Amino acid sequence: MTKKIATREAYGQELVRLGADNKNVVVLDADLSKSTKTHDFMKTYPDRFFNMGIAEGNLMSTAAGLATVGKIPFASTFAMFATGRAFEQIRNSICYPKLNVKIAATHAGVTVGEDGGSHQSIEDIAIMRALPGMTVFVPADAVETAACLRAAVEIQGPVYIRLGRSGVPTIHGEDFKFTPGEAVTLRQGSDVALVATGIMVSAALEAAEALATVGIQAKVVDVHTIKPLDIFAIVEAARECGAVVTAEEHSIIGGLGSAVAETLAEHHAVPLQRVGVRDTFGESGKPAELLEHFGLTSAGIVEAAKKVIAKKK
Amino acid sequence: MNEKIQSLQERAKAIRRHIVTMLGEAGSGHPGGSLSAADMISVLYFDTMKLDPEKPDWAGRDRFVLSKGHAAPVLYAALAEKGYFPVEELKTLRKLGSRLQGHPDMKKLPGVEMSTGSLGQGFSTAIGMALGLRLDGGNQRVYALLGDGEVQEGQIWEAAMAAGHFKLDNLTAFLDYNNLQIDGPVDVVMNVAPLPEKWRAFNWHVIEIDGHDIKQILQALAEAQATKGKPTMIIAKTVKGKGVSFMENQVGWHGNAPKPEQVEQALAELA
Numbered sequence A: 001m002t003k004k005i006a007t008r009e010a011y012g013q014e015l016v017r018l019g020a021d022n023k024n025v026v027v028l029d030a031d032l033s034k035s036t037k038t039h040d041f042m043k044t045y046p047d048r049f050f051n052m053g054i055a056e057g058n059l060m061s062t063a064a065g066l067a068t069v070g071k072i073p074f075a076s077t078f079a080m081f082a083t084g085r086a087f088e089q090i091r092n093s094i095c096y097p098k099l100n101v102k103i104a105a106t107h108a109g110v111t112v113g114e115d116g117g118s119h120q121s122i123e124d125i126a127i128m129r130a131l132p133g134m135t136v137f138v139p140a141d142a143v144e145t146a147a148c149l150r151a152a153v154e155i156q157g158p159v160y161i162r163l164g165r166s167g168v169p170t171i172h173g174e175d176f177k178f179t180p181g182e183a184v185t186l187r188q189g190s191d192v193a194l195v196a197t198g199i200m201v202s203a204a205l206e207a208a209e210a211l212a213t214v215g216i217q218a219k220v221v222d223v224h225t226i227k228p229l230d231i232f233a234i235v236e237a238a239r240e241c242g243a244v245v246t247a248e249e250h251s252i253i254g255g256l257g258s259a260v261a262e263t264l265a266e267h268h269a270v271p272l273q274r275v276g277v278r279d280t281f282g283e284s285g286k287p288a289e290l291l292e293h294f295g296l297t298s299a300g301i302v303e304a305a306k307k308v309i310a311k312k313k
Numbered sequence B: 001m002n003e004k005i006q007s008l009q010e011r012a013k014a015i016r017r018h019i020v021t022m023l024g025e026a027g028s029g030h031p032g033g034s035l036s037a038a039d040m041i042s043v044l045y046f047d048t049m050k051l052d053p054e055k056p057d058w059a060g061r062d063r064f065v066l067s068k069g070h071a072a073p074v075l076y077a078a079l080a081e082k083g084y085f086p087v088e089e090l091k092t093l094r095k096l097g098s099r100l101q102g103h104p105d106m107k108k109l110p111g112v113e114m115s116t117g118s119l120g121q122g123f124s125t126a127i128g129m130a131l132g133l134r135l136d137g138g139n140q141r142v143y144a145l146l147g148d149g150e151v152q153e154g155q156i157w158e159a160a161m162a163a164g165h166f167k168l169d170n171l172t173a174f175l176d177y178n179n180l181q182i183d184g185p186v187d188v189v190m191n192v193a194p195l196p197e198k199w200r201a202f203n204w205h206v207i208e209i210d211g212h213d214i215k216q217i218l219q220a221l222a223e224a225q226a227t228k229g230k231p232t233m234i235i236a237k238t239v240k241g242k243g244v245s246f247m248e249n250q251v252g253w254h255g256n257a258p259k260p261e262q263v264e265q266a267l268a269e270l271a
C-alpha cells in the first residue's frame, strides 16, 4: 500500500501494451494527450493516434465511425468534457448503435485539484450508467485499471472507464483476479458493509482498520464495475451486515450510492448511508484538501458507518 | 452516356414514388428533404458506389452516411430498389417492430451504415470510417449527405476541420442546398452562406452543381474521385420537395405526410 500511482498513468502504460497486442486498437484525444497519458501511445503508434483538437463532440462520433470499420477506438479526454460536452454523441453515435468504442476519461472527481469546479466531474457515473448497453468501470488502483482496460477490449460494445488524476495506493496484488461485473470482497466483517468504488476503495480499507480498533467489524466491497452492478454481492453484503455505507468520489446523486440504494430498495432494504459529494460543485484546492473538505476520507466513512449502525434494528 | 443518364433519372423517379407511397402509408415523416436528395442518391446507389446487396457486410464496399437522417425514406427507397430488402417492406415504415425506423438504424436494417437522426453527428462518423479504411490501406470511398440547415450545427465545422486536416480524399460529401429547414428559409432562420467559401477555408475541394442534374452529379463524383489530398464537398442546389408540384419549395412539407388523395396526385405527377 505504499507506492502511489494515478489510474491515468496506469492507463497510458497499459494502452501501449494493448496497442502492441491488437493492431485494431486506435486512440483519439482532444488536445490533452499529455494529461490523459495517451501521449505514450501516440509516440509508439503515431499512425493509430488521432488528435482531434478541442472538439469533443466530433471526437466521439469519429470514434463511432472508426468502430464501424473494425477498429477498437479508445476515446480520451477529461471526464467533464467526454461525458458533459459530448454526452449526446456518446448516446446517439456510440450507444444507440451499440458501437465498440471505449471512452477512457481521466480527471474524474475532485482530485483534479487546483483547476477547480469547472473541471471536476462529479456527475459522469450517473450520466454514463443511464445509457442502455454501456459498461461502466471505475478502477480503484493501477492494477485494476490495467484489468479494466484488458476487459474493455474483450467486451463487444461501449465501455466507459473512469480514471483519476492523482496518485492512489495500489491495493491489489499481482495475483488479482478481475471479472467484469463481479465486485471484490477485500475484507470480511458482519457489522457494516463498506461498498466503495474508485479511489474511495483504499479509504474504505483504512476506515475498516479504524473501525476494528473500536470493535466494529466492517466488510469491504470493491465495486469496480458500476454497470452491470453486482447485485448479488450488494444484497449478500446487506444480508450479512444489516447496514451499508457507499463511498465514491462522485455526487451522491446518480452514482454508486444511488445504484446501491436502488438495489437495496428492490431486493433487501437495510439502512444506508452514502458518502460522496453532497449536491454541490467542487472547487480549487489540493486534492487531499478537497477530499478532506468533502468528507471523502476514511474518517468520513467511519462517521457514516457509526451513523448507519445506529439505525440498525 | 445519355442512356445511363436516362436510366438514373428513371431510378430517381422510382425512388420518389416510393418516398411518397411509404410516407402516405406511414402517416408521418419527412417528404421534402427526401425528395430533394433523390437524384444524388440515385446516382450514388445505381452508379458510383461499389456495393453488394447480397453481402451487405462485404468489407470492400463503399460507405454512405445519411447525416440528415430524417430523409430516411430516400435511403430506404434506394436500398429496396437495390435489393437489400423487398420493396413491400417499405410499407412498414415507422410502424412498431419495423426495421424501417423513423430515422435509420444500422442495427436493424442491412445496408444502413450508420444510425443517424441527431443532426451533425453522422458527418463525423463518416470521417471515422474514412480514417479507419485508409489506415487499412483500402480503396473504399465514404460518402455523406448533409442538410443545409444541418450545417448550422457546430459539430459539422469540427468535422469539416478534421477532414481537411487529415486530407481525407476518400471522403466525399453532398450538401443538399434546398434553402429550407423547419422554421423557414435557411437564410432567414440562420444564414449559412457563403457556403463554398466556408468549405474551401476548411481545406475542402468544392464543386457547385445543380443537384437535380444527373450529368452534373456524375461529373462531380468523378471529379471528387480524381481529387487527391483533400476531401470534396459537392454543394448541390436543390428544390425541397422536388418532383411533386404542391410540395416544391414549401416549408410545410418538411415533416408532414401526404394524405391519400395527395399521394394519388403526387404519383400521377411522378408517373
Ligand SMILES: Cc1ncc(C[n+]2csc(CCOP(=O)(O)OP(=O)(O)O)c2C)c(N)n1
Binding pocket: B032, B033, B034, B036, B068, B070, B117, B118, B119, B120, B146, B147, B148, B149, B150, B151, B176, B178, B180, B181, B182, B240, B254
Ligand atoms: C441535433 C438535432 N436538432 C434538431 C433536430 C430536428 N430537426 C430535424 S430535421 C430539421 C431541419 C433540417 O433542415 P435541413 O438540414 O435543411 O434538412 P432538409 O431541408 O434537407 O430536410 C431539424 C431542426 C434534429 N433532428 N437533430
Ligand SMILES: [Mg+2]
Binding pocket: B147, B148, B149, B176, B177, B178, B179, B180, B181, B186
Ligand atoms: Mg434544407
